[in-house]
Amino acid sequence: MSTAETISPLEEGTISVQMENIFPIIKKWLYNDKEIFLRELISNGVDAIAKLRHLTVMGQAEKSDEEFKVDIKIDKEAKTLSIIDNGIGMTTEEVKKYINQVAFSSAAEFMNKFGDKNNDIIGHFGLGFYSAFTVASKVEIHTRSYQPEAEPVLWSCDGSPRFELHAGQKEGRGTEIRLYLLDEEMEFAEEARIQHLVKKYCDFLPVPITINGNVANRQKPLWERSPQEVSKEEYLEFYRYLYPFSPEPYFWIHLNVEVPFVLKGILFFPKLSHELDPAKGNIKLYCHDVYVSDHVEDFIPRFLVTLQGAIDCPDIPLNVSRSMLQNDPYVQRVSTHITKKVADRLKEIYNKDREDFLRSWQDIHSFIKVGMMEDDKFYDKVKDIVVFKSTRGDYTTIEEYLVRNPQLDKKVYYTSDEVGQAHYLELFKQQDMEVLSMNTLIDTHFIQFMEYKNHEVKFARIDSDISESLVDKDKAKIVDPKTNKTSDELIEEVFKQELAVPKLHIKVETLKSEDIPAVVLLPENARRLHEMSQFMQQAGMNEHVDSLLEEHTLIINANNPLIQSLRKLHGTMSEKDNLHLICRHVYDLAMMAHQPLRGEKLTRFLSDSNKVLQALSNKL
Known part of the structure; x- marks a missing residue:
């Protein structure tokens, strides 16, 4: 028996005649993403704590030694899941305003706008409190405002247009959202399932999130710190936290932009097992430290999806179609900046530690070449650091090759198969003629691209021409x-x-x-x-x-x-x-x-x- 059933209501009413129609639509729309209700409710709790902190700083609320936190309590016998914060709380009038009017109107507006675009909207942000009804047959709000004379309030709704307001019994300030789970949604009464969702969506929110008293989130994302303050070991530890059992990355990029737009994050270049391994990529997109998605292919250039890590973009338009993202000015600025930072980092490694760069070349060359072919600005920045294995035993750039071989009149001889073309190679080696190795799948396309970009340079495979020198x-x-x-x-x-x-x-x-x-x-x-x-x-x-x-x-x-x-x-x-x-x-x-x-x-x-x-x- 729920709390609301033991107390006579102070007030009953109808939220909206539309409620009866909207709830089934919400359930159907979020059928494959119903788990986001937890993200929405935890985010509301964190927002309530942030508001109280602000009022405290402004001197409009009493200071307290109590630790701010959001606590999640699971009662499998009662089939309830509770999300409890010790934030600002609400008065009776605020419950009527923010739950019956604002929250419902926001959810109704959201569904009217996006209800037919389930697979095309990133994040599904905006449903807020009413997303709870995707998994619950009944929802109660137990709340008490931070204001000294405020009385506790209990709001209750079973998913119909009707609601009840009762005098509550909550002792301390804050809000508890209690969900009476549907029989078919009892997976959300499993602690392991809730732990997974907290880590997935709310791992980096700035307050402790506990599950039955145990802290479940990391809280402090590394990207919030200045790059100068973070050690190499901290970067590697953070990478291992995000991607357990993965080999150490080749390098990383710490994004920390405040002007003219806000962008924070850390991107890692992983060790790839294949020439082109986009499956390795897994950039996690956050907004105000809340996880949004790991499908960022519409958000950044295609060749960058091999990167791993996390980026926090507080100004990203969340409730727009994916097709609109590519044309959004903010998204374009973020994409351009990330591309620039990746190119700058590659050039920095090449110039400061060429040996280290060359050791990694076999694993990063396809990424660089694809980027050059797909992005002109990226090409302009990295064109001078592209190297090829030479028959002289070392790596060389095309420019270095042409300088050493002026007699070839800007012709570059290469082999695509050192074993199959061995006797051709032997002819060149006997006359001390330098040949470059271009033996990967992508080189077939890259050679033509390089000729397009450099009309005066021609590439000839060693079995296509007999040089006069032979x-x-x-x-x-x-x-x-x-x-x-x-x-x-x-x-x-x-x-x-x-x-x-x-x-x-x-x-x-x-x-x-x-x-x-x-x-x-x-x-x-x-x-x-x-x-x-x-x-x-x-x-x-x-x-x-x-x-x-x-x-x-x-x-x-x-x-x-x-x-x-x-x-x-x-x-x-x-x-x-x-x-x-x-x-x-x-x-x-x-x-x-x-x-x-x-x-x-x-x-x-x-x-x-x-x-x-x-x-x-x-x-x-």
Whole structure:
């Protein structure tokens, strides 16, 4: 039996004829987010304490040694949940005004405005006191004003338009909201469930929140302190508190802005397990120290969602659609500021401790590259700190590479697969030519982006072009007196006759290296289109990837002993089969650096390999 049923009412009345229609709407609207009632009621209690503190400072209320707090009491047998504060309290007239009129009008206005936008409103702020009826069959307010002569008041409502006012029995100042839980909402009578919700929504509110007498919230957020006052260990401890069992972050950014807008928070860059790992991101959004949401993708640039941490934005428009957030001036200023601070922090680490920056590069490069491609201002700030692994063994920027290699005329040679392109790499290394490693998924897009931003710089994969530095221009061309053709022309003729592959261009060069008989070159643009098509194929959008590789060039190395010996076989009928076999095998080996052989091609290659081995064994 509730307290209100034991006392004759001083007054009965109707809150509003709309009440009967609004409560079912509220319950349906908050069906998946009914837990926010606790946040709303605790916030009201904290506000009541803040008001009393202000009156005390102004000399309008008596000072007290009593500790301010919000206490939550659970009585499973009685099926009640009580939220109790020792704040300002209310008189009878204030209950009539703030509960029957203001609170109801606010809830009614809120539902009329947002009732059909449940999934599009962040936070669901504004329902306040009346959100309690989403989980309770009846709600009582036991309150007593801080004013010396004030009498206690008891307000009661069972969710119908009717309410009752009674003389209360509360002894001290403050307010208790007592909820008589519905049978299907008894999860909110579980202490563990309430502890979880307090930590989720109210962990950083500035007064103790106790559950059956035990403090359940942290109270003091680290972002409220000056960055100069916070030690490295405190930042790491705070990170471990927010994200238990996570490895230590690479770095953090302490936001502390007062003018021209208010923004506080701490953002951490976590260790990522994949190149692009937005699932790692989890920025918690707060408003006046109350948790709002961890879905901030409409609030900050997309590439920043990999960050973790918390930001408190007291001026964020809470009850607007997510689509409107992106165009809100305050949100845009916050987004721009966070982007700037991240860029500044990256540059600071690069300039002050390049070694530390380089150690982290493999884990942060994709984040930086995506940010550059999506945000021009971010690009302008960090473009000079983007580095690539060099065949010289260290990391280098593009600018540093071009300064060291002026002979390349602003061409950047790179490898996307150091294993698959090993023999191409060997050609470059033998001539002491520097090659950069661009072997991650995002580099395919980033290379084109860099060319767009820097028109004078061109990127060429090492298997798309033969640099003049690899060719021996001084080696004389030998002319065959019988045919009046150079040795290069004869070799080219041999391969064209023996291969007869459609869309294959054959070119003979005298490379400085003797080790490699031939290499296949793919035009840079065609090969990039091929790589993009591979991505589309993986997504089920393109089934004709291999066709993009049809146009290619076979570079025959005239300086290779095997190639030189083919000239002797040419024109010898008894060796025609061997000549055909060797030419085809040289071509297949060169092609395998670009794509694996499949089906009939693989079967033929294995057969040819056996024939080559057999021919060698016959000469033993």
